[in-house]
Amino acid sequence: MINVALPEELQRINQEVEGYARAVGLDFPEVRFIMLDFQQMNQVAAYSGFPTRYPHWRFGMEYERLRKSYAWGLHRIYEMVINTDPCYAYLLASNLPTDQKLVMAHVYAHADFFKNNLWFAHTNRRMLDEMANHATRIRRYIDKYGLDEVETFIDRCLSLENLIDLHSPGIRRRPGRLPETEDEEPFVARLPSKGYMDRYINPPEFLAALRQQHEEKKRKAQGQSPAYPQRDVLLFLLENAPLAAWQQDVLAIIREEAYYFAPQRQTKILNEGWATYWHSHIMTRYALKDSELIDYADHHAGTLASSPGRLNPYKLGVELLRDIEDRWNRGAFGPEYEECDDQQARANWDRQLGLGRQKLFEVRRIYNDVGFIDTFLTPEFARRHKLFTYRYNPRTRQYEIESRSFEDIKRQLLFNLTNFGEPIIDVVDANYQNRGELYLLHHWEGVDLRMDYAQATLENLQAIWGRPVHIETMKEDKGPIILSFDGERHSSQVLGKQRRAA
Amino acid sequence: MTYIEQDMQRFRAIVRGKIKENLRKYVSNHELIGRQGRDLVSIPVPQLDLPRFTFGKVGSGGVGQGSGEPGDPLGPPQPGDGAGEAGDQPGQHILEVELSLDELVQILAEELELPRIQPKGNQNVESEIARYTDIRRVGPESLRHFKRTYREALKRQLASGTYDPKNPVIIPIRDDRRYRSFVRKPTPEANAVIVYMMDVSGSMGEREKRLVRTTAFWIDAWLKTNYHRVTRRYIVHDATAAEVDEETFYRLRQSGGTKISSALELCHRLLLAHYPVADWNIYLFQFSDGENFEQDNRVALELLREQLLPMANLYCYGQVNDLHYRDTFIDALNRLDAPDNLVSTRIPDEEAIYQALKVFLGKGR
Numbered sequence: 001m002i003n004v005a006l007p008e009e010l011q012r013i014n015q016e017v018e019g020y021a022r023a024v025g026l027d028f029p030e031v032r033f034i035m036l037d038f039q040q041m042n043q044v045a046a047y048s049g050f051p052t053r054y055p056h057w058r059f060g061m062e063y064e065r066l067r068k069s070y071a072w073g074l075h076r077i078y079e080m081v082i083n084t085d086p087c088y089a090y091l092l093a094s095n096l097p098t099d100q101k102l103v104m105a106h107v108y109a110h111a112d113f114f115k116n117n118l119w120f121a122h123t124n125r126r127m128l129d130e131m132a133n134h135a136t137r138i139r140r141y142i143d144k145y146g147l148d149e150v151e152t153f154i155d156r157c158l159s160l161e162n163l164i165d166l167h168s169p170g171i172r173r174r175p176g177r178l179p180e181t182e183d184e185e186p187f188v189a190r191l192p193s194k195g196y197m198d199r200y201i202n203p204p205e206f207l208a209a210l211r212q213q214h215e216e217k218k219r220k221a222q223g224q225s226p227a228y229p230q231r232d233v234l235l236f237l238l239e240n241a242p243l244a245a246w247q248q249d250v251l252a253i254i255r256e257e258a259y260y261f262a263p264q265r266q267t268k269i270l271n272e273g274w275a276t277y278w279h280s281h282i283m284t285r286y287a288l289k290d291s292e293l294i295d296y297a298d299h300h301a302g303t304l305a306s307s308p309g310r311l312n313p314y315k316l317g318v319e320l321l322r323d324i325e326d327r328w329n330r331g332a333f334g335p336e337y338e339e340c341d342d343q344q345a346r347a348n349w350d351r352q353l354g355l356g357r358q359k360l361f362e363v364r365r366i367y368n369d370v371g372f373i374d375t376f377l378t379p380e381f382a383r384r385h386k387l388f389t390y391r392y393n394p395r396t397r398q399y400e401i402e403s404r405s406f407e408d409i410k411r412q413l414l415f416n417l418t419n420f421g422e423p424i425i426d427v428v429d430a431n432y433q434n435r436g437e438l439y440l441l442h443h444w445e446g447v448d449l450r451m452d453y454a455q456a457t458l459e460n461l462q463a464i465w466g467r468p469v470h471i472e473t474m475k476e477d478k479g480p481i482i483l484s485f486d487g488e489r490h491s492s493q494v495l496g497k498q499r500r501a502a
Numbered sequence: 503m504t505y506i507e508q509d510m511q512r513f514r515a516i517v518r519g520k521i522k523e524n525l526r527k528y529v530s531n532h533e534l535i536g537r538q539g540r541d542l543v544s545i546p547v548p549q550l551d552l553p554r555f556t557f558g559k560v561g562s563g564g565v566g567q568g569s570g571e572p573g574d575p576l577g578p579p580q581p582g583d584g585a586g587e588a589g590d591q592p593g594q595h596i597l598e599v600e601l602s603l604d605e606l607v608q609i610l611a612e613e614l615e616l617p618r619i620q621p622k623g624n625q626n627v628e629s630e631i632a633r634y635t636d637i638r639r640v641g642p643e644s645l646r647h648f649k650r651t652y653r654e655a656l657k658r659q660l661a662s663g664t665y666d667p668k669n670p671v672i673i674p675i676r677d678d679r680r681y682r683s684f685v686r687k688p689t690p691e692a693n694a695v696i697v698y699m700m701d702v703s704g705s706m707g708e709r710e711k712r713l714v715r716t717t718a719f720w721i722d723a724w725l726k727t728n729y730h731r732v733t734r735r736y737i738v739h740d741a742t743a744a745e746v747d748e749e750t751f752y753r754l755r756q757s758g759g760t761k762i763s764s765a766l767e768l769c770h771r772l773l774l775a776h777y778p779v780a781d782w783n784i785y786l787f788q789f790s791d792g793e794n795f796e797q798d799n800r801v802a803l804e805l806l807r808e809q810l811l812p813m814a815n816l817y818c819y820g821q822v823n824d825l826h827y828r829d830t831f832i833d834a835l836n837r838l839d840a841p842d843n844l845v846s847t848r849i850p851d852e853e854a855i856y857q858a859l860k861v862f863l864g865k866g867r
Contacts, residue, residue: 043506060513298648391563399576450558
């Protein structure tokens with residue numbers, strides 16, 4: 001990482017903004033700013049902020065996308081900041097000083113969030129170096145085994161990268177995998193024979209059957225079936241799938257990076273809301289000069305723009321934080337307030353507690369998006385901000401506004417946020433039907449899996465597991481169903497009543 | 503080469519590979535017609551995305567904000583930050599790769615092994631985007647120049663006396679808006695003219711015209727990547743010929759006999775009048791179902807040999823029918839001891855377009 005010194009003017013601005021950020025109570029590690037031009041910014045963004053990552057085509061795809069949309073004037077990335085210590089943040093060289101000031105204030109709040117939010121407690125703050133190590137190892141495998149081989153395997157792993165357990169970020173890989181075949185008895189079934197008699201003494205199909213029995217016994221001895229459902233499918237594969245050493249390493253790398261990025265996806269709304277809250281607070285109270293007002297207003301409005309049907313996480317986050325601050329300042333919380341059903345009284349409620357700011361710092365420490373929405377979204381808020389739910393209508397082939405009821409809105413938001421709005425899936429059996437087949441269970445909550453993707457993902461899973469694989473899910477029109485792939489053919493079976501206990 | 507360039511090249515190599523596998527399908531797909539070189543075309547590329555266990559569209563939804571009644575459709579999402587979080591529309595994994603038509607044509611050219619054309623002459627002046635340093639009155643909102651817009655609004659309000667220093671509210675109207683724009687830098691370019699000639703006699707039906715249209719679309723696209731400026735002229739004929747515009751060319755339906763020579767004759771007059779051979783690269787494409795009178799075949803061949811072939815970079819004849827009459831125009835052409843800027847091929851169905859392009863454009867002239 002080349003560390004370009006900031007031009008003098010920006011250094012001055014930086015010192016000023018850092019001073020304000022500390023003064024308002026933000027707590028962050030050292031932040032290093034790096035100036036980039038558009039092209040470099042798009043490059044770094046394609047690697048999610050880590051220019052040192054391993055080679056893969058999807059980064060190239062992302063870069064193309066960013067480059068094109070910049071060329072068409074559709075978007076610009078103003079800031080990027082990564083969760084490391086020291087914390088690195090990238091500034092766009094072509095921004096006006098006003099913009100840089102705003103971005104710096106924004107970045108300091110992010111850095112405070114990374115350091116203090118509980119969901120980040122387990123993340124590796126030396127990830128820049130770690131990513132570089134990953135890249136070195138993967139390049140070595142590419143040199144040794146060929147690009148196609150390694151790339152195909154990475155693609156398979158990435159297809160499964162969302163199958164992790166978000167509630168166990170602290171789990172490291174457990175030791176205790178059985179060593180490979182070194183001290184077990186070798187498989188010998190062949191009887192000594194003369195060449196011309198061999199076919200009779202050692203019939204090939206008989207030998208094959210023996211070998212299968214032996215394998216069976218070995219699998220049983222290892223007791224592979226998970227004792228309880230495992231949500232960390234990647235870890236399960238790491239410990240149990242028949243992988244070469246390099247493949248294990250690649251899978252471990254993909255898994256580690258998935259866990260590293262998970263908290264950022266879990267706290268997007270809160271984290272962006274927090275940063276937006278502080279940049280506007282710092283700018284409007286302290287840092288803004290008269291001449292900068294219009295540019296600031298424009299940029300700030302751009303950040304918070306929302307288009308129909310899309311919820312801007314920056315806007316939702318900052319509005320909800322302001323609402324919390326206001327309510328805790330007024331004391332508009334707790335049993336007495338909750339039980340009051342006089343709208344007028346609730347709106348004018350003021351106990352002069354002044355606990356707002358303190359509450360915000362507490363929220364930023366302990367919540368992720370799910371808890372944040374679950375705890376603080378109120379009917380008043382949903383009404384004031386004109387929230388609604390929408391749903392895909394297969395008949396008209398478009399998304400349509402569905403409901404403005406608070407319960408529906410809250411349920412839908414939480415559904416979209418829980419597990420990043422991705423299906424919850426466990427490994428429940430690794431020796432299904434006593435044949436060493438892998439059986440996954442999808443906890444269906446009203447939305448069907450996308451079938452073509454599910455089948456393609458099963459193929460990737462099968463390639464890693466080596467034996468047939470199954471996933472049990474539901475379809476709204478058919479009920480419980482098992483999708484299977486045996487390495488050659490896909491099949492599906494409607495279960496009727498014989499569902500496995502979820 | 504930097505890492506990102508390596509990853510990008512890898513990505514493009516994969517895309518190209520996938521596209522090549524399906525190229526014939528794209529070529530015979532007439533939905534692309536009407537796109538321009540820089541237009542993006544969405545090419546569905548199978549298996550390029552990373553599939554996951556994820557939700558489908560059915561039953562899925564999200565939370566949005568704004569006005570509207572239950573049952574109202576949502577507008578399409580705005581382009582911009584592709585935040586894939588809550589409230590975003592689900593199921594937006596890219597199965598489609600956006601390529602510009604130019605890129606697609608390049609891939610096609612590679613696959614067909616089309617040689618680069620060596621243009622002759624050099625007169626038009628074309629231009630390229632250089633940098634975003636200019637200001638204009640129209641443009642996309644993302645390129646709006648905020649301060650300039652406000653300055654214009656302030657000037658207007660001062661001039662019209664609606665500015666009140668006590669209450670300095672400035673509201674820009676449409677005329678005040680200013681947008682960033684790019685400056686073009688001129689570069690000289692060779693240019694080309696394509697003359698399309700089509701038989702519209704009674705035997706040419708909708709299906710035949712669509713074959714012509716799809717073939718012509720790819721010819722246009724390829725020539726446009728070789729020449730910055732391509733002029734196109736259209737001639738239709740039954741027993742007599744007339745020049746028409748593009749739309750009429752594909753729509754017109756006549757009845758009556760066929761005289762291929764009438765189109766060639768008109769084409770010759772057109773070239774003499776407007777396109778001197780020294781300055782223009784001339785491409786002639788003729789399409790017919792080939793049912794021509796025998797004595798007219800002779801006249802047509804004469805015209806080609808004596809007049810048109812010496813002028814043109816290339817003359818291509820495509821016979822669009824799936825019937826095999828004896829002694830159609832293509833057979834007459836094949837008997838001709840032709841110079842190598844004359845090519846002809848049969849295009850009986852959409853499948854054949856791919857091969858026809860290879861025959862037509864494989865000469866690099």
